[in-house]
Amino acid sequence: MKKQKLSLIFITCLGLIGIFIVAFNGWSQKERAITREEQLKLPQSWSVEDASSQPLFTSVEPSPDGKYTLVAQKYPPQDEKQKPLLVITLMENKSHKIIWKTPLDKNFHSPQWSSDGNYISFLSFNEKNIPSLQITPFKTFEPQIALEKEGLAAYLWSPGSHQIALISRDIKRIESLTIEEGMVFLNTEDEIEKTNLLILSDPLDKKNISKHVPLKDSTIPEVFSKPEMILTWSRDGDSLVFVSEGKKEGLFSVDLKSLRIEQIHQGGHPSYPVFSPDGKYLAYVADVAKEADHFPIKRRALFIYDLETKKTTKQLETPLGNPILLGWFADSQALLVEEGYKTLRRLYKVPLHGESVEVLNKENDQLISKVSLNSSSTQIGFVLESLTEEPAASISSIESFDPRPLFNQFLITLPLQAEVIKWPSFDGKIIEGILVYPLDYKKGARYPLITALHEGPYGAWEQKFLGGCANNIYPFSPAVFASKGYAILLPNIRGSSNYGIDFAKAIDKDIGGGDFKDLIAGIDFVIEKGVADPEKLVIWGWKYGGYLATHAIVQTNRFKAAIVGLGMIDLISFSETAKDNGFLKSYLGSTFWENKDLWLIRSPIMHVEEIQTPTLLLYGKQSNLFPIGQGKELYYALKKRGVPVKMLLFTNEGDEVDLSTQSIKAGLEHTLAWLEQFLSPDPNKRYSSDVTHKRKNTK
Known part of the structure; x- marks a missing residue:
């Protein structure tokens, strides 16, 4: 009997010990999970x-x-x-x-x-x-x-x-x-x-x-975002409205019973057609001015087409003249519109009958993008992010903007400081940009400064998550460089979008002029703030930004290193070999044979003898818009002159395709190595790249 009691007590003790161990392990695992989650955040x-x-x-x-x-x-x-x-x-x-x-x-x-x-x-x-x-x-x-x-x-x-x-x-x-x-x-x-x-x-x-x-001579443009940009159904499903480009540019309707096609709007690069819920109107976006203006960026507006009278009866303006039409409100009395606004994007409610435009997300300081309106015109889905907070898929009612994140992948918040800054340029024009401070920034200390120039020129740096690489189309992540001790300036110089058509047109016949002075003024402003070390300046640029970065190292030797991605180096050869060869004519206002002096003055290759800055070139072998021959011209010229130069060539990628993880890593690592080589005074602290990237062609 005593043995049975002792056995029972022993078994009970073992059970309690087991429960304690399981509980302890569970608590420990939970603590580890919480710790890991906090690390991710x-x-x-x-x-x-x-x-x-x-x-x-x-x-x-x-x-x-x-x-x-x-x-x-x-x-x-x-x-x-x-x-x-x-x-x-x-x-x-x-x-x-x-x-x-x-x-x-x-x-x-x-x-x-x-x-x-x-x-x-x-x-x-x-x-x-x-x-x-x-x-x-x-x-x-x-x-x-x-x-x-x-x-x-x-x-x-x-x-x-x-x-x-x-x-x-x-x-x-x-x-x-x-x-x-x-x-x-x-x-x-x-x-x-x-x-x-x-x-x-x-x-x-x-x-x-x-x-x-059958569309006869009409050509529906390629879909770069969503089909709603070029196509819409009537509410009864009996007809379609589509966008046409080329010789018959405009907006057309097709009756699906008779297959009869009628033109609604001629020219003007129309887009985003959408019928009102009550079936009375068709709204769309198009250029306001139809005159023959060489400059490619036009003011755009919302047009209302009355289906009964078959006439365009209204033209509605947005604050900056570059609307994206998302759809109608359910009562058919207002339009839901998205538009870039400085470093953010705004949602507008645009009434049909003359009332003021209402900003729906005015109180929200986060960036919205990828906005979609559901078919009942009650709810929108979008991506919500900030400079330090990772993007999150979110939803909101359109009647009252109240973002509700659904989930994001890593719950990350970066431990970085960043702010929007403004500075006056040479002519008094106020320029805006984003300044990212280095990790562990200490006030009073000066840091190497990377000035990064966006593509475009009609584009803009927005308050996107700093940890990404701009939708994986170029290898530049501000958070990576900030973690290595660099400050980063992201300037929206004249010619950028999100600041109105007049600001965009400020570089008409002047690329490499006022825009270059804007970025230099921004660099000087960051130096005056006590953040940037004037002896450790870097310039980085992609596509048009790559051109301007090259133009900058022609104009000044202040930069200790330059990174040029898909830049235009020889404007004359670029205009005759690139796929979109009308780009330079539209910005310079003439062909090169009509205005040789302007083309030669603004062409970096014609002044290569002025370049002293060590330059890293990044090009895609499959690029049609920015041929690798542009990079090779600069590479061989600098090589002959004894200026440090390296060319990283992505042989399976071009200009608008997704860079692979391997390519992004190669681009970032080679850029870091290049900067450390020419900015670090201590050779022992230089960043060494261990990339074995078979697509590179480093010369």
């Missing part, structure tokens, strides 16, 4: 690996009833053999519960809700790279192919969900031979031969009917 620095692996939100689409949201994310490819990984998640808004995710071994993109909210559709590619339209019931991920067709580019559901309009393109492949450094290359390039508009009736029926709408 507030990292101590930001590495090349962190920046190169950042996912991007590509769309946030609320359901028609506002209860669910489709969130699409894109992850950069690991190397040149892979494509970006696209993941689409269906979430319940109230609980933030994930209903389903697309599988990682399939790439779905361009998600849409059917107008009734019962189905979700995507585009996908098979093993032969042929696109297909696939549809699934929204609560269960069971996609079925509705149409598979080569050249399928975009699609849009009709209001009743009984039809889908599709845009497809007949592609002609052009082959050519080039000889480069003793080697012969076979080049292939796809050219759009014909654009087709197809109507898919009863898309859920396996015997669905595809109707071809």
Whole structure:
């Protein structure tokens, strides 16, 4: 009996000890989890690996009833053999519960809700790279192919969900031979031969009917963002309105019963057509002035077309003349509009009948982007971020802007200081920019300053998350450089967007003039603030910014290092070899043979004897807009003159494609190594690159 009692006591003690151990381990694991979460929320620095692996939100689409949201994310490819990984998640808004995710071994993109909210559709590619339209019931991920067709580019559901309009393109492949450094290359390039508009009736029926709408001489432009930019359905589903470019530029409607096509608006680069909920009006965006002005940036406005009288009856202005039309309010009495505003983006409610424009997100100091309005005109989805807070997929009612984040990937808040600053330029014009302070910044100490110039020139630095690499299109992450002890200036010099048309036109016939003086004034301002070390200045630029960075090192030897990405070096050869060869004529106001002096003065290669700054060149071998020959001209000229120069060539990437994780890492690491080589006084502290990037061509 005593033995039994002792055994029972022993077993009980063991049980209590076991419970204590389990509880302790659980508590310990919980503490470790909390600690890890806190580390993610507030990292101590930001590495090349962190920046190169950042996912991007590509769309946030609320359901028609506002209860669910489709969130699409894109992850950069690991190397040149892979494509970006696209993941689409269906979430319940109230609980933030994930209903389903697309599988990682399939790439779905361009998600849409059917107008009734019962189905979700995507585009996908098979093993032969042929696109297909696939549809699934929204609560269960069971996609079925509705149409598979080569050249399928975009699609849009009709209001009743009984039809889908599709845009497809007949592609002609052009082959050519080039000889480069003793080697012969076979080049292939796809050219759009014909654009087709197809109507898919009863898309859920396996015997669905595809109707071809002949467009004659009209050409629907390529879809760079969403199909709503170029295509819209009438409320009764009997007609479509589409944008045409080329010889028959304008806005056209097509009656789907008679196939009769009528022109609504001639010229003016129209976009974002959308019918009012009551079916009485068509709203769209177009250029205000139609006169022959060589400058490419025009003031744009909202136009209202009366469907009964078949006349454009109203022209509505926005504060800065560059609206993106998102849709109508449900009562058909106002338009929902997005527009860049300085370093942020604003949402406007634009009434039809003369009332003042209302700023919906005026009290919010975070950046919104990728805004989508649901089909019932009640809710918007968007990406919300700030300079130090990672992007989050978010939703809000359009009647009262109150952002509700759904989820973000890492819950990261960067431990960096950054602010918007302003300074007067040479002519009194006030220039704005973003100043990022180095990690562990101490007031009174001076730091190396990187001045980074954005692409464009009609673009702008906005208050995007500093840890990313601008949608993975160039290898520059301010947080990486701030973590290494650099201050960063992101100036929105004249010519930038988000400050009005007059500000954009301030570089008309003057590229490399006033814009260069603006950036120099900004650098001097940061030096006067006591932040920048005047002996450790760096200039970085991409595309147009790459041109201006090269122009800057021609004008002054103040910079200790320069990084030029896809820059225009020889304006004359660029104008005759680049794909978009009308760009320089539109900004300089003439061809080079009509105004030789201006072209030669503003062409960096003509003044290469002035350059003393060590220069790192970054180019994509597949770039058509910014040919690698531009970089090679500068590389060989500086090499012959004995100026330190290196060229990093991404052989499988161009100018508008997604840089892979490997390429972003290579670009960042080589840039850091270049800066350390020419800015660090102590050789022992120099950054050493261990990149073995097979796509580089470092010379």
